[in-house]
Amino acid sequence: MGGRTLANIDLFGFKNVHLVSRSNKAAFGRPxxxxxxxxxxxxxxVVITLPRQGVVSALEACARKKIGxxxxxxxxxxxxxxxxxxxxxxxxxxxxAADIAILGPNTLGMTNYVDGxxxxxxxxxxxxxxxxxxVAVIAQSGAIMATLRLSAGVxxxxxxxxxxxxxxxxxxxxxxxxxxxxxxxxTAFAIFAEQIRxxxxxxxxxxxxxxxxxxxxxxxxxxxxxxRASAASHTxxxxxxxxxxxxxxxxxxxxxxxxxxxxLDVAEFLTRFPNSAATGPAILTDSGAIRGLSLDxxxxxxxEIPALTEQTRQRLVDRLxxxxxxxxxxxxxxxxxxxxPLYTEASAALAADLNAGGVLVAVMPGSPExxxxxxxxxxxxxxxxxxxxxxxxxxxAPIDPSLPGRVYGQGTPFFRSPERALRAFAHAVRFARLRAxxxxxxxxxxxxxxxxxxxxxxxxxxxxxxxxxQGIRTPQGGLARDVAHALILAxxxxxxxxxxxQSRDLPHKTEVGGVRVGLVDExxxxxxxxIMMAQVSTVRPDARIDGCLVEAMAQPGxxxxxxxxxxxxxxxxxxFGVGGIWVEALKDVRLIPxxxxxxxxxxxxxxxxxxDLLDEFRSAAAIDKAELAKAICSVGALLRRYRDIVExxxxxLVGYPQGPxxxxxxxxxxxxxxxxxxx
Numbered sequence: 001m002g003g004r005t006l007a008n009i010d011l012f013g014f015k016n017v018h019l020v021s022r023s024n025k026a027a028f029g030r031p032x033x034x035x036x037x038x039x040x041x042x043x044x045x046v047v048i049t050l051p052r053q054g055v056v057s058a059l060e061a062c063a064r065k066k067i068g069x070x071x072x073x074x075x076x077x078x079x080x081x082x083x084x085x086x087x088x089x090x091x092x093x094x095x096x097a098a099d100i101a102i103l104g105p106n107t108l109g110m111t112n113y114v115d116g117x118x119x120x121x122x123x124x125x126x127x128x129x130x131x132x133x134x135v136a137v138i139a140q141s142g143a144i145m146a147t148l149r150l151s152a153g154v155x156x157x158x159x160x161x162x163x164x165x166x167x168x169x170x171x172x173x174x175x176x177x178x179x180x181x182x183x184x185x186x187t188a189f190a191i192f193a194e195q196i197r198x199x200x201x202x203x204x205x206x207x208x209x210x211x212x213x214x215x216x217x218x219x220x221x222x223x224x225x226x227x228r229a230s231a232a233s234h235t236x237x238x239x240x241x242x243x244x245x246x247x248x249x250x251x252x253x254x255x256x257x258x259x260x261x262x263x264l265d266v267a268e269f270l271t272r273f274p275n276s277a278a279t280g281p282a283i284l285t286d287s288g289a290i291r292g293l294s295l296d297x298x299x300x301x302x303x304e305i306p307a308l309t310e311q312t313r314q315r316l317v318d319r320l321x322x323x324x325x326x327x328x329x330x331x332x333x334x335x336x337x338x339x340x341p342l343y344t345e346a347s348a349a350l351a352a353d354l355n356a357g358g359v360l361v362a363v364m365p366g367s368p369e370x371x372x373x374x375x376x377x378x379x380x381x382x383x384x385x386x387x388x389x390x391x392x393x394x395x396x397a398p399i400d401p402s403l404p405g406r407v408y409g410q411g412t413p414f415f416r417s418p419e420r421a422l423r424a425f426a427h428a429v430r431f432a433r434l435r436a437x438x439x440x441x442x443x444x445x446x447x448x449x450x451x452x453x454x455x456x457x458x459x460x461x462x463x464x465x466x467x468x469x470q471g472i473r474t475p476q477g478g479l480a481r482d483v484a485h486a487l488i489l490a491x492x493x494x495x496x497x498x499x500x501x502q503s504r505d506l507p508h509k510t511e512v513g514g515v516r517v518g519l520v521d522e523x524x525x526x527x528x529x530x531i532m533m534a535q536v537s538t539v540r541p542d543a544r545i546d547g548c549l550v551e552a553m554a555q556p557g558x559x560x561x562x563x564x565x566x567x568x569x570x571x572x573x574x575x576f577g578v579g580g581i582w583v584e585a586l587k588d589v590r591l592i593p594x595x596x597x598x599x600x601x602x603x604x605x606x607x608x609x610x611x612d613l614l615d616e617f618r619s620a621a622a623i624d625k626a627e628l629a630k631a632i633c634s635v636g637a638l639l640r641r642y643r644d645i646v647e648x649x650x651x652x653l654v655g656y657p658q659g660p661x662x663x664x665x666x667x668x669x670x671x672x673x674x675x676x677x678x679x
Contacts, residue, residue, distance in 0.1 A: 001073050002049035004121035012116045012126050036061035045069040047119055052076040055105065056090055063098035071119055072104035078167050079106055088169055095170050107166030108142025114160050114185045122146050127158065129185045134158035135271040138176050139192035140165050148190055151264045156408035157271055160186045174201040181208045187274055188215045190267040199570045203252050210253035210438055215270035215431050218249060218256045219263040244567045247591040253434040255427050262423060269413055269424035270431060273388035278432035279357030280304045281425050282350035283329035286336055286363050290418060291329045297419050301426035305329065312353040319345050343377040351385045358388035358425060362418040365397040372400040375407065383410040388428055390421040443595035451642035451670065458668040459504050461549045472634055473660045477551030483529045487522055489550040496520045496553045499528050501536055505543040507667055512539045518553065554662050558614055558623050559652035562632050564594060564639045566646045572639035576632050578610045579652040594636035601629040623655035631661050644670045
């Protein structure tokens with residue numbers, strides 16, 4: 001590893017290098033000193049290529065020489081058990097005491113292509129950005145870092161920095177992102193993180209990147225992990241750590257991808273086209289099948305295919321055969337094989353269309369010679385403009401060997417399937433939309449305080465009293481300690497009424513027979529009270545019973561769930577969606593930041609899969625989405641204001657055509673010491 005690192009340094013032409021070897025006076029034609037202590041003063045960084053057993057003593061020597069940074073290739077530390085964790089803790093202790101920045105351990109190194117400094121042992125070559133769009137790759141995995149770096153070389157776009165942070169003993173993703181967010185040579189960031197250790201810093205830096213018009217593409221494993229701690233509420237069960245992370249980074253404009261293929265594609269696309277419009281592309285093909293499939297692919301990725309302007313359509317009508325399709329996507333048919341200028345003129349027309357946010361060409365390969373001729377006819381039209389564009393040759397048929405290099409070389413992403421190209425376009429459009437949304441005013445900061453609620457799972461009647469004080473509407477009612485008091489409350493409210501057992505030990509009352517609805521008179525209420533108390537005492541004899549909540553029956557409406565949780569790492573988030581008994585079965589929910597502005601909350605309501613059910617549907621009127629959004633924002637405000645509230649779950653929250661929704665059931669969970677999100 002040492003020899004390969006030195007070979008890379010020589011290849012890049014970096015001169016000021018010193019070698020240390022206990023056993024050799026010279027290596028690779030250079031003199032060696034026997035120890036770090038024998039190095040001259042003023043060394044900036046040391047690359048330690050020793051095995052794990054020699055790292056601590058070498059780092060202690062770096063501390064004595066007041067060396068500023070050290071890179072540790074060796075593995076077997078925190079990732080390898082308790083002994084390794086202890087050794088890494090010692091590394092951190094030495095580094096912090098001596099103010100040494102550590103890259104690693106367990107790293108493949110880093111390369112600064114801007115200044116020509118390769119501190120890495122993998123295959124490498126100088127390739128300075130020199131004004132080209134360039135991505136900074138920051139990855140906890142050296143393999144992912146190297147994969148994207150090598151992919152960029154094949155695709156002929158630049159990398160400004162490639163950094164494998166490894167175990168992040170001291171320097172992590174956030175530190176490098178902070179250093180590079182204002183870097184003039186960096187157009188975009190590609191980040192691979194198995195763990196985001198300082199979420200608040202990460203969000204702050206992603207916001208800074210967004211303000212600099214620099215996309216952040218994030219690949220973060222973890223969405224398949226279902227080993228979540230059991231949660232008392234639906235909200236807790238449906239909002240795992242990955243979902244929370246995804247919601248909060250999206251609010252800062254981050255594009256989270258799910259596969260390595262997508263990571264490579266989107267990193268290239270957004271590096272080349274960081275200022276894409278929030279509008280889908282015009283699509284040109286010579287296959288009717290691809291025209292139809294493209295529409296399906298676009299819909300699957302929520303990518304709108306815009307209508308062409310009348311001027312563009314007229315240009316196409318005047319030039320294409322009468323059986324060609326001149327609507328977007330445009331199918332010029334096989335006529336182009338007999339009239340190759342059709343490809344040139346159609347692609348030029350689409351590139352100039354004012355409605356299109358970009359151009360996607362997806363054509364049949366034909367023979368290698370024909371495929372090359374098609375590309376030569378169209379590529380200049382794509383590259384002449386500033387719009388995002390991509391070139392697709394369908395399938396794995398042989399193509400001219402020079403073709404990929406020609407396409408990449410003129411700054412055009414090249415794909416062998418329209419699905420990958422459309423997905424990349426969809427993410428570019430999404431980045432433009434997220435950037436615009438994130439620019440909207442967020443809720444102002446609030447002073448945190450305690451809620452005054454009891455600790456643990458708050459009994460429903462107390463939780464509803466609290467929600468009423470915060471402006472969330474609940475049914476008329478009250479707590480009855482005995483059946484006589486229940487009858488008094490029912491007569492004051494008016495029949496019919498609902499009867500609910502109240503106990504902090506029974507958060508899910510229906511599961512123990514603790515709810516009776518539609519009680520129309522005194523006899524029905526007495527009977528329900530007797531039966532319910534007997535049943536609950538049989539099923540849960542240990543439960544502490546406060547009494548029963550007597551409430552007015554609610555008018556029917558659309559049942560929603562609205563809740564929130566205070567994630568121990570990321571802070572508060574809010575969840576809402578289709579509620580009632582279907583919430584966990586359908587999982588049709590949206591997760592949003594707790595401070596999202598109301599106009600964006602309304603947009604998120606419309607993004608529910610069952611969003612059409614909230615509009616006018618058959619004989620039911622549309623619900624008041626503005627009032628629903630206010631209630632959702634109120635839950636977010638509660639989590640932001642009251643630091644002891646860790647979960648809120650309102651299910652169902654019934655929406656109506658006019659006026660605020662009604663919270664029929666509510667659960668609040670508190671704790672006395674809430675850990676602040678990691679910084």
